[in-house]
Amino acid sequence: MRTQNLTILLLLLFPFIHVSGQYTEELNSSRPGASQGAFSVGKNVLQFESGFSLGKEEHRLLETETNAFALDYSVRYGFLKEELEVSLMGEFQSNTYSYPTLAGRPDFKVSNFRSNTVGAKYLVYDPYRKMELEGPNLYSWKANNRFQWKDLIPAVSVYAGANIDFTENAVDKLTNPFSTSMDELTISPKFVLATQNNWIGGFVFVTNIIVDRVTTEEPVYSYILTLTHTPTDWFSVFVENQGIKSDFYADQLFRGGVAVLINENFHVDGSVILNFKDTPSRTYGRIGMAYRFDMHDSDEYIEEKGKAGRASRKERKAKNKKEKKKNKRMDAVEDDGDGGDGGI
Structure with a gap:
């Protein structure tokens, strides 16, 4: 209920905008949030996104304390046509946790990949293309800068990928604490329905509906809601809510942060993540960057x-x-x- 109230409040507080998007003159990154936007990076654009996190978790029932380090990465490439993007995304995490024993609280360290996913995203519907072709109303500034019901129609894309999960650490052969599978290597599907609204005033609202690892014994279902605001051409802020549901792990995560555009191909960002439960509680700080190699040579008309x-x-x-x-x-x-x- 708290999550729903927060989301509704954010949507009521902010005005609306529509802006066209696919290939852009400036870098277009999914960072620092966790959601995927509907649009690709653009044809012949190669983009790298990465960051590292430091955090702490405390589990009230197990009485464990965990200090965590995580490294996330993403490689995105647009090819063949403007609507299509292929990607490799993943995260590696190392945890040092302690728990009460008769001898005190010894430290125990585990590390492995949380995820490694290869996939492709395709833009199936772009309402902003039609708006761009129609052009602005030359007789009314007000008509071009007010909310219209058609602004609620989002761009829509679909993503399909394959998770590659390792259940053992290649160095010390310890079991992967982030996986429930007993097989040495597990490959499972991941599907995402992504929508994106670009609203007047520099606001972008992204939703992701995610169905993950459905062929395993522990399927994961989740959603992500991300609201980003760009008050200037070089600075943006965001808030995000992610809900996760599975038999292995369930949570409500909240993120917030900023991104700074250094130049048209490079940005840096910082964010925090937290939740409101204690099994475990999570508090993380995260910094990262995104860089693109722009080999986009000509704009391609996206057919209706x-x-x-x-x-x-x-x-x-x-x-x-x-x-x-x-x-x-x-x-x-x-x-x-x-x-x-x-x-x-």
Whole structure:
């Protein structure tokens, strides 16, 4: 209930915007939040995102205390067409925890990958493309800068990936504390439905519905809600709520932080994460960066789908045909050989 109230409050407090997006002149990163936006990085763009976290966990029932270090990473590449992106995402974590014994509280260290996922994301619907083609209302500034019901229609993408989970540490052969599988190597699917609204005033609202590891004995279902605001061209802030449900682990996580654009291809960020339960409680600080190699050479027109797309293509084809006929008639006026001076 607390999560729902927080989300509703945030949505009521902030005004709305729509902005077009796919390839952008400035780096477009999923950091520092955990959600995936609907849009890809752009065709022929290679982007690296990474960060490290330091945190502490305390479990009231088990009486354990854990100091954690985590490294997350993401490699994203857009190819073939603007709507498509492939990626490798993962996280490595090392925990040092202590628990009460007759001899005191000895430390015990474990480390392994929380996740390694290879996948692809595809933009299936982009309402901002149609808005961009229609253009602004030239007669009314107010009409272009007020909330409209169509602003609630988000861009939509789908993601499908494969989790590659290792159940043993390759160095000391300890069991992976972040996995419930007993197999040496487990490959399982991950699916994400991502939506994105770009609203007036520099606000972006992203939702993710996630179905993860459904072929294993411990499937995970979760959602992520992320609200980002960019008050300037180089600075942004965000708040985020993530709900996780599985038999192995369930939680409500809250994140907040900032990102600073150093130049069009590089940004740095900082964030915090916490929850409100004590089995365990979690408090983490996180800093990171994103960098892209921009090899995008030309903008690609993203065709509309369905009946509207066919009508639009037909209209453009007829217009091009008309222009060709007009140019042909202009070229048909031949020189009479007098040099244009009337034979004088």
